[in-house]
Amino acid sequence: MLLQRSALAIARRAAVAPAVRRSLATSAVRRDAVPDTKIKGIKEVKTVDDLFGPGAPAGTVPTDVEQSTGLERLEILGKMESVDVFDMRPLDASRLGTLSNPVLVRSAGEEQFAGCTGVPADSHNVIWLGMTRERPVERCPECGSVYKMEYVGPQEDHHHDHGHGHGWKEPKTMADYVKPEYW
Known part of the structure; x- marks a missing residue:
């Protein structure tokens, strides 16, 4: 009985498998052509x-x-040519940014996001901070490090409206409710 089942299994496999297998074919390109x-x-x-x-x-x-x-x-x-076009170096995480000496974040666009991991590096989870040309300074709520966006893009801006209309105002954040003397 066992021999009969084994013979049937081998026969099924043989019926499904092709008789001649195709070998791996490659083609060469003539570089001089x-x-x-x-x-x-x-x-x-x-x-x-x-x-x-x-x-x-x-x-x-x-x-x-x-x-x-x-x-x-x-x-x-x-x-x-060993040129880092987009300046992908990490930010200076060796010091805590202050209002008088913030960590500079270069940006060629209207807004820039920076991930703070604390001082020393990896002290806390990544907290993403958003900076814009109108509001270039942000402070990490976890460690207090201050980041400032340094705009390096073109000075003339024809698309500054962002499609929001003339009455558009930036949404309020908790920083709008802080007394000005604490800034």
Whole structure:
């Protein structure tokens, strides 16, 4: 009986499995047949049109450098030349920021978020603080460290309205109810 069941199981497996298995096939691309397209360096980027990749030659798979566009392309070109385009270094966590000497957070946009982990670093869980151009200073409610947004973007701003209309006011926070002398 046991032998009969084993024979049936083997027969089922053999009926499902193909008689000839396909081997792994690869294809090689002749590199001498591909036209040489020069990738511009970050110093050669002058306009937005320079941030479009050349694309891959027909019949090949594009690399990130060949297919990336916009800010992604700018970041890749910067990394190729050891330039940190977006300044991704961590903030100074060696000291407690004060109102007279805050920890500076650089931003090229209208608003910037910074994560405070306390002083010394990792003293408390990450608390995210939001800073804007109108309200550039924020204080961590856990450790009291003060952060200030330093705007480094373009000075002329044509889109400052944010689509909120002329009567829009920033929402109130607990900082609006603190006496001015405590600021």
